[in-house]
Amino acid sequence: MRLVLASASPSRRMILEAAGVEPVTHPADVDEEAIQASLAGAPPADVVAALAAAKAEVVAPSYPSDVVVGCDSMLLLDGQLQGKPHTVEATVERWRAQAGKTAELLTGHCIIHGEQRVVETRRTTVSFAEASENDIAAYARSGEPLECAGAFTLEALGGWFIDRIEGDPSSVIGLSLPLLRRALYGFGLDASSFWTR
Structure with missing residues (x-):
């Protein structure tokens, strides 16, 4: 049995590899x-859960005997969901808006094994630093945050500009290991059975 990651995210893959899994x-x-347009007005946690579920459901039929994990992360800042900025300019604007503020990083998960599934959203509070204009510009130009929810990473250059998190660190990076472990247990599986080292 394998663990299938319905994502191209290098951060999610890194979490699993560091935890002994070769997905x-x-x-x-x-x-x-x-999907987001169809859920206009829905609670933010439901939106990210629906995105995660859509990803897992598309991939799961190809892996009927394996465990498929779909995830999606968005930042809830001032009541608005923020996805990936995609451009340097948008990243700079995002950081000008979020520097010195506290927001919630929402990570939706959908974990499927055969007919069994777990769909859940994890919330982690993130306190952003009062980053300087020069650092914001340099971070945006680095390219690192362009394809990251909330225009930041916790585990690399972005770590300079995160003052505090409250909650599950792996969820902020993109995939909650505690949630995945509990889902596996609910399916009657052990986390260690997926370890490759």
Whole structure:
């Protein structure tokens, strides 16, 4: 039995590899904007859970005997969900808006094993530093935050600009190991059975 990651995220893969798992990577092709539009007005936690579920459900039929994990992360800042900024300019604007503030990083998870599934959203509070304009510009130009929810990483250059988190650190990086462990136990599986070292 294998663990299949329905994502191209290097951060999610890194979490699993550091935890002893060599996942099968099968990025899901879903229309995230259409899903979000269909859920206009829904609670933010439901939106990220629906995105995660869509990804896992697209990939799961190809792996009927394995465990498929779909995730999606967004930052809830001032009541608005923020996804990936994609450009240097958008990253600078995001950081100007979030520097010195506290926000919630929401990570939706959908874990499927056969007919069994767990869908849950983890919330982690993130306190952003009062980063200087020069550092914001340099961080944006580095390219690192362009494809990251909330325009930041915790585990690399972005770590300079995160003053505090309250909650599950692995969830902020993109995949909650505690949630995954509990899901596996609920399926009657052991986490250690997926370890490759």
